Amino acid sequence: MTEQPGDWLDETAKLLALDLPEVCREGVVANLELLARHARILDDHLLAGDEA
Amino acid sequence: MIDRYNALTRTLTPKVHEGPLAGMTFVAKDLFDIQGLPTTAGAKMRLDSAPAAHDAEVIARLKKAGAALIGTANMDEYAYGFATVNAHFGTTRNPHDLARLAGGSSGGSAAAVAAGLADFSLGSDTNGSIRVPASLCGVYGLRPAMDDLPMDGVFPFVHALDTVGPFARSIRDLKRVYEVMAGRTVKSESAGRIAVLDGFFTRNAGAEAREAVATVGAHLNAEILNLPQAEAARSAAFLITAAQGGALHLDTLKNRAMDYDPAVRDRLIAGAMLPSAIYQRALDFGAVWRDIVAEALARFDVLICAATPVSAPRIDEGTIVFNGETVSARANLGILAQPLSLAGIPVIAAPLKTDKLPIGLQFATAPGREGLLFELLAKLEADGIVGFTAPVEVLA
Numbered sequence: 001m002t003e004q005p006g007d008w009l010d011e012t013a014k015l016l017a018l019d020l021p022e023v024c025r026e027g028v029v030a031n032l033e034l035l036a037r038h039a040r041i042l043d044d045h046l047l048a049g050d051e052a
Numbered sequence: 053m054i055d056r057y058n059a060l061t062r063t064l065t066p067k068v069h070e071g072p073l074a075g076m077t078f079v080a081k082d083l084f085d086i087q088g089l090p091t092t093a094g095a096k097m098r099l100d101s102a103p104a105a106h107d108a109e110v111i112a113r114l115k116k117a118g119a120a121l122i123g124t125a126n127m128d129e130y131a132y133g134f135a136t137v138n139a140h141f142g143t144t145r146n147p148h149d150l151a152r153l154a155g156g157s158s159g160g161s162a163a164a165v166a167a168g169l170a171d172f173s174l175g176s177d178t179n180g181s182i183r184v185p186a187s188l189c190g191v192y193g194l195r196p197a198m199d200d201l202p203m204d205g206v207f208p209f210v211h212a213l214d215t216v217g218p219f220a221r222s223i224r225d226l227k228r229v230y231e232v233m234a235g236r237t238v239k240s241e242s243a244g245r246i247a248v249l250d251g252f253f254t255r256n257a258g259a260e261a262r263e264a265v266a267t268v269g270a271h272l273n274a275e276i277l278n279l280p281q282a283e284a285a286r287s288a289a290f291l292i293t294a295a296q297g298g299a300l301h302l303d304t305l306k307n308r309a310m311d312y313d314p315a316v317r318d319r320l321i322a323g324a325m326l327p328s329a330i331y332q333r334a335l336d337f338g339a340v341w342r343d344i345v346a347e348a349l350a351r352f353d354v355l356i357c358a359a360t361p362v363s364a365p366r367i368d369e370g371t372i373v374f375n376g377e378t379v380s381a382r383a384n385l386g387i388l389a390q391p392l393s394l395a396g397i398p399v400i401a402a403p404l405k406t407d408k409l410p411i412g413l414q415f416a417t418a419p420g421r422e423g424l425l426f427e428l429l430a431k432l433e434a435d436g437i438v439g440f441t442a443p444v445e446v447l448a
Contacts, residue, residue: 009325012325013325016302016324016325017306018302018305018306018309018321018324019306019309020321021309021310023310023314024309024314024317024318024321027314027315027317027318027319028318028321028322028325030318031294031318031319031321031322031323032322032325032326034322034383035290035291035294035322035323035326035330038287038288038290038291039287039291039330039333041283041284041287042284042287042288042291042330042333042334042337043333044284045281045283045284045337046284046333046337
């Protein structure tokens, strides 16, 4: 079964016992994408350190 | 106009004749407990919260020193912003140009001092919330070292990064207020080696910010220093903020999500969902970064960079341009402040002396060496390199 991005969002909200209003979803996804970019920046620097 | 307003304020406020701050007035960002008032932290939902039983510790110290608290100041909701654009209480305008942002999240405090409404003010700084509005409003702002000033009675945001500090129009006033808040006299020290930060701090500065740094750097005969991990430090601060802010607000989000400023709410929810492995990597990197900065401060007494990438953006434009990119103003005004937040060191944002729109610089040193910054900035102020310039039209 192919997982959709919304599935992850719903499952995580359920884990947190958070009722995620529909109106929030777009903003939350946009912010998660921003956090993912920052996580990649951190990874790039940390991995570059490992190679040095 | 400012002199007449100050004279009126002094007439109306109780006269206290004792203490090092006697006769001075101040306002406080509305996340400090003030006895008898609800602490809103910029959130409409907190207007009906129980009034504070006591003043926050720093407020108590300032009052004991003779300063008169005359009001509370607007802020981004729950301090999660660099703009002081508050969905419930409105946008704080920049006294130098009312069509422009004051910066945030302590924008109300910075604007009050810039406009001459109070002698000094209090803000909080997690990722740059004192330094950003200080830069955009053209006043001095101090982010102290982590755990330097008491946080009792201050509404929290990110416990790994939260600090409180003052704004003022002169370096002398900033020092006087800081000493009262800290409960100690600052040891006087002269700076030897000074470095201007390059790399990330230059790439992410617009032309006017780079010019401001070049002006100060040339005057001080500063060396150049690159800290290559600064970009990672910024990202780590971003991730730590998201995770800790989200965790703090999780219970309230479960019950009152729709009572939040939507821009703040969605950021907090995303932060609460951040996987713990990413959060932990950010924390671990924070420790590495602090060692890198400590090493730099063993070689240099003071590090300098711009406080904001640009001067105050227009309120009706959501974006700013630097590093060849057009990016969100609200998300990026603190880009140069965040790495120094994660370092946990004391930083003063000082305004370049200019007749154009204000822009500030960050002066950072090792914890316990704040005297270096005050002495250096007093010299730069006397030389006419940094300093407050009153807005042309205020309360017109």
